[in-house]
Structures are given as C-alpha cells and as structure tokens.
Amino acid sequence: MAQLEIKSLTKSFGETHVIKGVDLRVEDRDFCVFLGPSGCGKSTLLRLIAGLEEASSGEILMDGKPITDLPPAKRNLAMVFQSYALYPHMNIRENMSFSMKLAKADPQLINEKVERAARILGLEPYLDRKPSALSGGQRQRVAIGRAIVREPRIFLFDEPLSNLDAALRVQMRLELARLHQDLKATMIYVTHDQVEAMTLANKVVIFSAGNIEQAGSPQELYRRPANRFVAGFLGMPQ
Numbered sequence: 001m002a003q004l005e006i007k008s009l010t011k012s013f014g015e016t017h018v019i020k021g022v023d024l025r026v027e028d029r030d031f032c033v034f035l036g037p038s039g040c041g042k043s044t045l046l047r048l049i050a051g052l053e054e055a056s057s058g059e060i061l062m063d064g065k066p067i068t069d070l071p072p073a074k075r076n077l078a079m080v081f082q083s084y085a086l087y088p089h090m091n092i093r094e095n096m097s098f099s100m101k102l103a104k105a106d107p108q109l110i111n112e113k114v115e116r117a118a119r120i121l122g123l124e125p126y127l128d129r130k131p132s133a134l135s136g137g138q139r140q141r142v143a144i145g146r147a148i149v150r151e152p153r154i155f156l157f158d159e160p161l162s163n164l165d166a167a168l169r170v171q172m173r174l175e176l177a178r179l180h181q182d183l184k185a186t187m188i189y190v191t192h193d194q195v196e197a198m199t200l201a202n203k204v205v206i207f208s209a210g211n212i213e214q215a216g217s218p219q220e221l222y223r224r225p226a227n228r229f230v231a232g233f234l235g236m237p238q
C-alpha cells in the first residue's frame with residue numbers, strides 16, 4: 001500500500017484551475033521530488049497535501065485512510081517553507097519546541113527532542129539566539145529542525161534551499177540526503193532546479209500547468225522521457 005496516495009485531485013481558485021486531476025503514489029521512505037517551471041502548481045499541490053489548502057475535488061489517502069478533510073495538525077506531516085517562517089521574537093529553542101508545546105507534550109521530552117534535532121543539524125551553539133542573529137543557512141536548519149522535532153511520517157519541503165547561495169545549497173543538499181537516510185523518513189520536495197531534483201530524488205514527478213507529465217526514477221526519465229516537454233525540461237536534445 002502506498003504511504004501517500006493522491007486520487008484525481010483538483011484545485012481551482014475561482015476560474016483558475018491550478019491542479020487539474022493529479023494521481024500520484026508516494027511509497028514509504030521515498031525521496032519524491034516535484035519538478036517543474038515556476039507557476040505550474042507545485043506549491044499548491046504541496047499545500048493541499050499539508051492541508052493548508054482545501055481540495056476542489058479528489059482524495060488524499062495516508063496508509064489507505066482518507067485525510068482530505070483533516071486539519072493540518074492531524075495529518076502526521078511537517079512542512080518546511082522557502083521563507084523559513086520562523087517566529088522572530090522566539091529564540092531557536094522556542095521556535096523548535098513551539099508545536100510540541102501547543103500539543104501539551106511533556107517538557108522534558110520536548111527538551112530531549114529539540115536537543116537531538118539540534119545535534120543532528122549542528123545547531124547546539126545557537127539554541128538561545130533569535131533567528132535574526134543567524135545566517136540564512138542556519139535559519140533554514142532551524143526550519144528543518146522544527147519539522148524533525150515533530151517526528152512526522154512525511155516531510156514536505158517547498159524550495160527550501162532557493163534563498164541560499166550556490167555553495168551552501170550544495171552543502172545543504174548533501175545534508176538533506178543524509179537526513180533522509182538517518183531519519184528513515186519519507187520526503188516530498190518541491191523545486192524548479194533540475195540538478196537538485198536529480199541528485200536528491202529516487203522518484204521525480206515532472207509537472208507542467210497543473211498536470212503530471214511523467215513520474216519515475218531519474219534514470220527512467222533520462223532514458224525514456226514521455227514527451228517533448230519532459231525532454232526539454234531535462235535539457236535533452238529533441
């Protein structure tokens with residue numbers, strides 16, 4: 001059974017049809033990357049999975065059970081945003097513990113989880129600082145740490161590295177690959193960067209204008225692009 005299954009999912013904003021009937025399976029421990037040009041609906045699909053947008057029609061299942069009508073907090077997912085979305089008035093420890101405090105978790109357990117995440121991400125020296133005292137790369141690590149603390153079944157990433165410079169992007173890419181292995185988690189990752197997609201993913205989903213053009217391993221896509229759009233987007237001769 002697929003861990004996450006999306007069936008005939010659509011989303012319109014008024015007359016604008018942004019997601020036009022998406023079917024997709026994401027298996028346990030997949031690193032699944034949504035790749036496509038800007039404006040094609042990648043973030044909207046991710047937000048639908050997270051429950052931050054309401055679907056117009058269709059269904060989302062987790063472990064075979066519908067989650068389409070569940071609020072975000074009940075979906076066993078954690079999302080990492082491009083803009084980091086940290087609370088500026090809270091220090092790093094408070095940023096990382098906030099969701100667990102809301103859920104009224106045991107304070108000692110919260111501490112253990114925050115410190116474990118900080119250790120994984122090399123954030124231990126910064127726990128008492130405010131986000132404004134951190135570099136872009138460190139802020140992005142905090143955003144990832146906040147997701148790790150929640151121990152979700154699935155991590156959702158929306159272009160998490162696009163605000164970082166090129167060298168840091170390469171480093172964070174390696175860290176994300178390591179995290180995926182260490183946490184034994186399922187990751188769904190949105191990007192418009194082909195290199196990022198091909199280095200991170202075991203499954204790439206190519207999008208254009210609200211539709212999936214092709215889904216498969218990087219090797220499959222390079223070997224047998226389904227159409228001219230896919231070939232063109234992967235920079236292959238047509």
Ligand code: ADP
Pocket residue numbers: 013016018036037038039040041042043044045
């Ligand atoms: P991507 O992440 O692939 O760049 P998005 O999912 O952000 O694409 O957006 C896809 C399309 O949906 C765009 O044309 C965007 O303007 C439109 N869109 C996204 N969110 C809204 C909204 N809340 N209201 C109206 N249009 C939206």
Ligand code: MG
Pocket residue numbers: 042043044
């Ligand atoms: Mg986007």
